[in-house]
Amino acid sequence: MSRKNIYPKGCSVKHCDTTSLHLIKEMCQKHYTRMHRNGTIKTERHMHGLTNTPEYRVWSAMVQRCTNHKNKWYSYYGGRGIKVYKPWLIFDNFISDMGKRPLHGTIDRIDNNGNYEPGNCSWVTQKAQSNNTRRNHVLSHMGRRMTIAQWANDLGLKYSTLYGRINKNWPLDKALRKEYYHGTKVV
Numbered sequence: 001m002s003r004k005n006i007y008p009k010g011c012s013v014k015h016c017d018t019t020s021l022h023l024i025k026e027m028c029q030k031h032y033t034r035m036h037r038n039g040t041i042k043t044e045r046h047m048h049g050l051t052n053t054p055e056y057r058v059w060s061a062m063v064q065r066c067t068n069h070k071n072k073w074y075s076y077y078g079g080r081g082i083k084v085y086k087p088w089l090i091f092d093n094f095i096s097d098m099g100k101r102p103l104h105g106t107i108d109r110i111d112n113n114g115n116y117e118p119g120n121c122s123w124v125t126q127k128a129q130s131n132n133t134r135r136n137h138v139l140s141h142m143g144r145r146m147t148i149a150q151w152a153n154d155l156g157l158k159y160s161t162l163y164g165r166i167n168k169n170w171p172l173d174k175a176l177r178k179e180y181y182h183g184t185k186v187v
């Protein structure tokens with residue numbers, strides 16, 4: 001009876017001839033380190049073209065502010081528990097899900113308290129972002145003026161829930177009530 005082979009036979013990277021004993025995640029140490037550091041197994045030389053792309057810069061900044069404690073924005077992202085969807089720690093996965101960036105586009109999260117993950121991220125142009133209702137839109141109700149995010153927080157509603165209601169033009173007195181779910185009063 002053969003013992004289960006706990007180490008992969010070799011590095012899964014095509015054309016890798018390394019036979020390092022330190023195989024992690026089906027990659028040799030060299031490729032794993034590169035993947036971990038740069039989000040790609042491309043060599044520094046090959047990365048040169050890649051790192052100059054806007055997508056790469058956006059991706060890199062996103063990973064940094066969520067994972068690097070020393071990043072100056074960390075407290076607003078990683079420090080608040082905002083994570084990057086694991087497969088997206090690899091640049092190639094990120095770009096295949098997100099596609100190419102539109103001119104002057106930035107990555108935007110639909111739920112500002114949500115993670116960087118598929119379904120919660122889209123490319124938006126800065127102009128669209130600054131005009132975006134959810135950033136600037138102040139809702140006045142019962143003598144209180146707050147942004148959608150503040151209202152959601154105050155009501156204990158999910159931001160995306162409240163945002164969806166506002167987008168669907170629900171009347172404010174209905175939108176700003178926790179007990180309404182999917183348009184049906186449950187309490």
Ligand SMILES: [Zn+2]
Binds near residue numbers: 013027030
């Ligand atoms: Zn390798």
